[in-house]
Amino acid sequence: MKTPICEQYGIDFPLFAFSHCRDVVAAVTNAGGLGVLGGTAYTPEQLEQELTWIDEQVKGKPYGVDIIVPAKYEGKGEKVTGTQLADRIPAEYQTYVTELLASHDIPVEEKRRLGDSNLSGNTGEALLEVALRHPIKLMANALGVPPDYMIEAGRSSGVPVAALVGAREHAIKQARAGVDLIIAQGTEAGGHCGEVSTLVLVPEVLAALAEIGSDIPVLAAGGIVTGRQMAGCVAMGAAGAWTGSVWLTTEEAETAPHTVQKMLAASSRDTIRSAGRTGKPSRQLVSDWTDAWAPNPGKQQPLPLPLQSMLVEPVLRRVDKLATNGHEGAQALATYFVGQGVGLMNKVKPAREVVLEFIEDYVAAAERLAGSLED
Amino acid sequence: MKTPICEQYGIDFPLFAFSHCRDVVAAVTNAGGLGVLGGTAYTPEQLEQELTWIDEQVKGKPYGVDIIVPAKYEGKGEKVTGTQLADRIPAEYQTYVTELLASHDIPVEEKRRLGDSNLSGNTGEALLEVALRHPIKLMANALGVPPDYMIEAGRSSGVPVAALVGAREHAIKQARAGVDLIIAQGTEAGGHCGEVSTLVLVPEVLAALAEIGSDIPVLAAGGIVTGRQMAGCVAMGAAGAWTGSVWLTTEEAETAPHTVQKMLAASSRDTIRSAGRTGKPSRQLVSDWTDAWAPNPGKQQPLPLPLQSMLVEPVLRRVDKLATNGHEGAQALATYFVGQGVGLMNKVKPAREVVLEFIEDYVAAAERLAGSLED
Numbered sequence: 129m130k131t132p133i134c135e136q137y138g139i140d141f142p143l144f145a146f147s148h149c150r151d152v153v154a155a156v157t158n159a160g161g162l163g164v165l166g167g168t169a170y171t172p173e174q175l176e177q178e179l180t181w182i183d184e185q186v187k188g189k190p191y192g193v194d195i196i197v198p199a200k201y202e203g204k205g206e207k208v209t210g211t212q213l214a215d216r217i218p219a220e221y222q223t224y225v226t227e228l229l230a231s232h233d234i235p236v237e238e239k240r241r242l243g244d245s246n247l248s249g250n251t252g253e254a255l256l257e258v259a260l261r262h263p264i265k266l267m268a269n270a271l272g273v274p275p276d277y278m279i280e281a282g283r284s285s286g287v288p289v290a291a292l293v294g295a296r297e298h299a300i301k302q303a304r305a306g307v308d309l310i311i312a313q314g315t316e317a318g319g320h321c322g323e324v325s326t327l328v329l330v331p332e333v334l335a336a337l338a339e340i341g342s343d344i345p346v347l348a349a350g351g352i353v354t355g356r357q358m359a360g361c362v363a364m365g366a367a368g369a370w371t372g373s374v375w376l377t378t379e380e381a382e383t384a385p386h387t388v389q390k391m392l393a394a395s396s397r398d399t400i401r402s403a404g405r406t407g408k409p410s411r412q413l414v415s416d417w418t419d420a421w422a423p424n425p426g427k428q429q430p431l432p433l434p435l436q437s438m439l440v441e442p443v444l445r446r447v448d449k450l451a452t453n454g455h456e457g458a459q460a461l462a463t464y465f466v467g468q469g470v471g472l473m474n475k476v477k478p479a480r481e482v483v484l485e486f487i488e489d490y491v492a493a494a495e496r497l498a499g500s501l502e503d
Numbered sequence: 504m505k506t507p508i509c510e511q512y513g514i515d516f517p518l519f520a521f522s523h524c525r526d527v528v529a530a531v532t533n534a535g536g537l538g539v540l541g542g543t544a545y546t547p548e549q550l551e552q553e554l555t556w557i558d559e560q561v562k563g564k565p566y567g568v569d570i571i572v573p574a575k576y577e578g579k580g581e582k583v584t585g586t587q588l589a590d591r592i593p594a595e596y597q598t599y600v601t602e603l604l605a606s607h608d609i610p611v612e613e614k615r616r617l618g619d620s621n622l623s624g625n626t627g628e629a630l631l632e633v634a635l636r637h638p639i640k641l642m643a644n645a646l647g648v649p650p651d652y653m654i655e656a657g658r659s660s661g662v663p664v665a666a667l668v669g670a671r672e673h674a675i676k677q678a679r680a681g682v683d684l685i686i687a688q689g690t691e692a693g694g695h696c697g698e699v700s701t702l703v704l705v706p707e708v709l710a711a712l713a714e715i716g717s718d719i720p721v722l723a724a725g726g727i728v729t730g731r732q733m734a735g736c737v738a739m740g741a742a743g744a745w746t747g748s749v750w751l752t753t754e755e756a757e758t759a760p761h762t763v764q765k766m767l768a769a770s771s772r773d774t775i776r777s778a779g780r781t782g783k784p785s786r787q788l789v790s791d792w793t794d795a796w797a798p799n800p801g802k803q804q805p806l807p808l809p810l811q812s813m814l815v816e817p818v819l820r821r822v823d824k825l826a827t828n829g830h831e832g833a834q835a836l837a838t839y840f841v842g843q844g845v846g847l848m849n850k851v852k853p854a855r856e857v858v859l860e861f862i863e864d865y866v867a868a869a870e871r872l873a874g875s876l877e878d
Contacts, residue, residue, distance in 0.1 A: 129875055129876060130878055131875050295770070295772055296770060296771070296846065314702070315690075315700065316699075316700040316702065316703050322772075323772060324691075324771040324772060324846070325690065325691040325700040325701060325702065325725070325726055325843055326700060326702045327689070327691065327700065327701045327702045327725070327727070327732055327735065327736075328691050328726040328843040328844055328846060328847070329771065331729060331731060331732060331847060332770075332846045332847055335847065350702070351702045351703040352702070354706060356706060356738060356739045356740060357702055357706060357739060359735075359738045359739070359872055360702065360734075360735030360736060360739045361702075361735060362871065362875050363731060363734045363738050363868040363869065363871060364731045364732060364735045365868075365871065395671060395707070396670075396699040397698060397699060468699055468700055468703040469703055471671065471703060471707045472703070472707055472710065491876065493738040493739060493872075494872045494873055494875070494876055496737065496738060496740065497734055497737050497868075497872055497873075498869055498872075500504055500506050500737050500869070501504060501869055
């Protein structure tokens with residue numbers, strides 16, 4: 129394909145793949161798409177290692193980095209360490225998690241470790257500095273308007289800046305802030321998402337941008353795990369697709385093995401949009417864990433970002449390990465971010481094969497639509 | 504267009520338009536689509552009048568009738584009159600509604616009338632008998648598997664039977680029950696809907712039907728108010744689109760004038776999926792009315808179908824009248840069924856113009872997608 133976005137990013141097919149797994153990023157880029165590494169969970173040193181590895185694999189082909197810097201979070205603007213942030217987690221929440229684990233036969237460590245947060249201090253900026261020492265072709269912020277330093281770094285380095293939006297108002301705000309690429313992500317998406325569906329959001333965002341005279345390209349995201357869905361979005365005016373969930377059941381993915389099995393078995397109705405993992409609404413696989421938090425009636429209200437993640441991430445990593453080893457209680461609790469497209473993810477495949485299937489399916493869909501107009 | 508579904512139904516463009524307004528039904532049919540009259544709210548005598556009028560307008564062109572016969576409801580299988588059903592509405596609910604009205608400066612009639620229900624007795628069957636005396640080309644059931652008598656009536660009269668589904672499991676059940684057309688309706692739809700988005704549900708339903716060896720055509724529904732969205736769904740494999748919301752702001756529509764203004768001003772985020780109108784989750788325009796019912800935290804749980812409708816429909820019709828006359832409290836309460844596509848509905852148009860714009864936009868979308876593959 130030779131669409132404007134393909135030309136701009138030097139790719140063959142406008143499929144953008146968000147993954148926390150460097151192997152997926154490299155495989156997608158090498159297959160003609162654009163892999164984007166989710167960098168937030170790394171230390172600057174780890175990110176340096178990951179990107180160096182990717183550079184060796186892709187040999188100059190384009191890839192990107194995503195660093196979450198939300199506009200609002202607990203401790204923003206304060207000089208707080210991770211430990212000081214952790215002190216803000218109420219004891220009752222620790223008790224709530226302990227009891228939830230106990231009810232699933234998971235003994236609790238005497239002094240449970242709380243997670244650190246890359247939102248404390250200026251880790252986001254440090255990660256970005258690392259990324260910019262590599263030949264990245266895109267930097268993305270998956271939550272809210274990118275901070276000024278990201279927009280400025282993009283300008284001065286010539287690297288386009290992308291931002292995810294879940295509502296037309298946010299798209300207008302992002303366009304005015306100066307981003308180069310807007311990802312309109314519907315409510316069916318895995319991870320943080322709004323309430324508007326992809327099929328409505330994409331044309332609504334495109335119309336809103338046209339109204340303010342903006343021609344920023346828009347990628348469609350949310351629920352897209354096949355080439356036919358991507359083609360549907362391009363028919364609506366999207367420049368391509370941003371994907372995440374579909375890579376979680378690839379051979380390369382970092383997903384915990386038991387969770388992969390759950391995903392393969394899940395239908396699209398086995399996800400829930402809940403703040404029980406990060407403190408902001410994000411779509412996840414339904415499990416006893418997601419059942420234990422609001423919006424389920426009468427269940428615990430989550431803490432604000434990033435306190436909820438600090439409380440739960442170490443626990444859920446332990447749950448994943450126990451689940452992998454066959455622990456039944458842990459298997460009932462195990463969950464991960466995933467979109468409604470999980471209902472269409474039924475087989476483990478290499479990431480490269482996913483890209484090739486996307487292309488084939490996209491072409492077939494374009495032919496199907498063109499065929500509908502033939503006499 | 505000459506796709507199989509166009510041939511089968513004798514239409515030029517596979518756009519199916521559900522409306523409670525006979526003028527919309529006739530206008531869509533006369534413009535080359537297929538209008539479907541929502542018949543449930545009528546008495547058999549009224550339905551006879553409406554269909555006779557439509558027959559005169561469309562002169563043999565194809566149209567359909569939709570009669571809601573849910574699989575489960577309060578009083579099903581019992582010989583109860585509307586009055587006996589009304590006695591099952593707890594006094595506290597009447598008080599709740601009275602107080603809600605009072606808090607909006609709406610005085611309450613001394614003896615408030617409760618609505619009747621066409622689900623009492625065998626009104627569904629009687630309506631169907633009326634419909635079958637007219638040259639209808641489709642009968643639809645918008646809630647659950649059609650009752651046996653509908654499937655049998657379809658078989659003996661040669662009129663195809665359509666059913667709406669919100670999940671893959673329901674599609675399989677419908678196919679096995681023998682329906683001729685499946686409408687896969689996503690969560691963004693106005694009226695009764697499930698939780699899965701149209702972009703995910705359509706390919707998931709198509710895959711599920713293929714798995715059981717069924718080739719029943721599938722219409723996409725939910726959020727579709729433009730030709731580009733319809734084209735996107737046809738690219739994914741849908742045979743066409745089933746629409747509802749987009750007709751509510753046409754010149755012909757029965758929608759209360761104040762509610763039309765609210766819809767034109769609304770964004771896609773101004774809807775909510777709530778059981779506060781019918782007792783089953785349905786998407787509506789957000790208002791003080793929808794705010795007063797679950798799933799809003801701490802608010803009243805609605806009654807089961809059809810008791811909730813019997814309680815609220817007469818009230819909301821009165822609210823509409825007051826709102827039209829400028830009553831501020833009523834304007835804050837006024838609401839109607841509408842999907843997230845309301846964010847793309849910004850102008851009152853004749854129904855015929857909506858169809859023509861759909862066609863133009865569909866063709867442009869098909870060209871856009873085909874263009875993405877050109878060198």
